[in-house]
Amino acid sequence: MKNHSLSALILLILMLLTGFSELNAEPGKVRMVIWTVPWGSESEIFNVPEWAYPGIVFAYDCYRGLKVPGIEKWLKRSLEALKYYIENNRTVFILFLCEKYYPKWVWRGYLDKVYTDKQVIQLIKDIVKEGERLYIGFSEQTRCLSSDSCVIQLIQAYSTIKKYLPLAKLFYYGGTEDDFIKILYLYSKIGLDLVGYDIWEYSALGGKLRPNVIIIARLLGLATSLGKDNIFIGEIGFRRDDSGAYINSWDWNKRYGKIEENADALYYDQVLDYIVKGIKPKFLGIWSCNDEYYAVCEEEDVQHVLKKYALNIKK
Numbered sequence: 001m002k003n004h005s006l007s008a009l010i011l012l013i014l015m016l017l018t019g020f021s022e023l024n025a026e027p028g029k030v031r032m033v034i035w036t037v038p039w040g041s042e043s044e045i046f047n048v049p050e051w052a053y054p055g056i057v058f059a060y061d062c063y064r065g066l067k068v069p070g071i072e073k074w075l076k077r078s079l080e081a082l083k084y085y086i087e088n089n090r091t092v093f094i095l096f097l098c099e100k101y102y103p104k105w106v107w108r109g110y111l112d113k114v115y116t117d118k119q120v121i122q123l124i125k126d127i128v129k130e131g132e133r134l135y136i137g138f139s140e141q142t143r144c145l146s147s148d149s150c151v152i153q154l155i156q157a158y159s160t161i162k163k164y165l166p167l168a169k170l171f172y173y174g175g176t177e178d179d180f181i182k183i184l185y186l187y188s189k190i191g192l193d194l195v196g197y198d199i200w201e202y203s204a205l206g207g208k209l210r211p212n213v214i215i216i217a218r219l220l221g222l223a224t225s226l227g228k229d230n231i232f233i234g235e236i237g238f239r240r241d242d243s244g245a246y247i248n249s250w251d252w253n254k255r256y257g258k259i260e261e262n263a264d265a266l267y268y269d270q271v272l273d274y275i276v277k278g279i280k281p282k283f284l285g286i287w288s289c290n291d292e293y294y295a296v297c298e299e300e301d302v303q304h305v306l307k308k309y310a311l312n313i314k315k
Contacts, residue, residue: 028277029311033093034296035235035288036081038074044290044297045081051310053135054085055093055285058124060117061101068102075120083127091313093171093285094124094136095234096157109142109175112150116160124165131165135283139198139234140175145182158190169193173234173285176201180218184225194283195222198235200250202271209246209270219279228280236271237287237294238264240302252293265301272309 035055036045048054058078061068066075085092098114100106108114128134138157144150158170171194174183178197187195197219201212223231238245244257245264257263276284286306289297296302 028273028280028309030272030276030280030284030309031282031313032306032310033283033285034306035093035095035285037288037291038077040288040290040292041295041298042077044295045077046084047297048085048090048289049297049303049307051307051313052286053091053093053283053313054081055095055288056081056085057095057097058120059097059099059101060120062098062108062111062113062115063100064102065117066119071101075123079123079127082124086127086133089133091133092128092135093283094134096120096136096138098138098157107140108144109140109177111141112143112147114138114141114144114150114154114157116157118160118164121161121164128165128168131168134165134168135171135194136161136165136168137171137173137192137194139173140178141172142175142177145174145179145186151182151186154186155190158192171195171232171234173197173232176212176215180221183222187226187230192230194230194232195226196232196234196281198285199233199271199275200235200237202246202249202267204246208274209267211271211275216275216279219281223279223281229282231279231281231283233275233279233281233284235285235287236268236275237296238267239293240264240295240299252291262301264299265305268302269305269308272305276309 032052033055034048034052037057056078059074060066066072099108170192172186172192173196183195197215199211199215202209238249241259241261242255242257243260243263246267247256286296288294
């Protein structure tokens with residue numbers, strides 16, 4: 001309870017310092033990234049709209065590399081998507097998911113191991129050469145950040161990326177429990193270009209959704225320390241057509257409400273209105289284009305909302 005009260009106080013102070021105000025604020029725009037996943041629709045992976053940056057997930061096993069059933073098929077899809085967008089002169093984001101996939105899946109945030117698979121990075125380099133028009137990084141390495149030895153592994157992983165792709169820009173965004181001070185340390189030690197958090201926790205206040213107050217406090221803290229042009233809200237997402245999509249929005253395994261066609265579009269509108277004009281991050285990621293449960297590239301009403309907040313970009 002004390003920690004939550006302290007976070008709320010910090011948030012209030014940061015709001016005053018940064019001029020955060022819901023009231024009388026001009027509608028905001030943000031550079032939007034729409035993530036694609038290799039386990040989703042094979043056709044939709046190529047359909048990130050022109051007004052957004054394509055984000056491509058590259059998955060490999062933290063203990064077995066590519067020697068896991070199905071992983072090489074995922075890699076092939078991710079490489080095909082990368083080649084397609086690069087050939088169309090798009091700037092691309094790449095997210096490495098170094099997780100445990102065998103014998104059963106374990107989320108990366110629970111692991112105290114991370115690395116850059118050199119076979120994967122070489123195949124990426126074959127397409128993007130030196131890494132121009134590329135942002136690349138990791139996310140949600142929560143347990144890793146609490147381990148000094150794993151933090152060293154993470155620093156080495158970014159060093160490998162920079163060795164293979166010297167012109168690429170680097171990012172890291174944390175999950176809810178990622179240590180704020182450790183993210184600042186990574187920014188300084190590695191020379192990251194973008195840092196931030198994802199937002200997967202909400203509450204309904206006065207008929208409107210509001211993000212977790214602690215995450216907002218941390219994002220505002222990063223913006224105050226580093227400047228808003230270095231802030232990347234890595235992921236937000238709502239299950240498609242679920243009236244309870246804001247409840248455990250990260251949980252793709254179940255529906256928490258009834259089927260409601262415009263529910264996800266409404267939630268995106270409310271949340272984007274709040275965070276885009278309040279925090280003003282440089283980039284904001286949407287999860288995701290082509291998976292079965294969020295599938296924003298198949299939801300015209302959601303795309304209409306997202307485009308409203310998307311800053312016009314050059315490829």
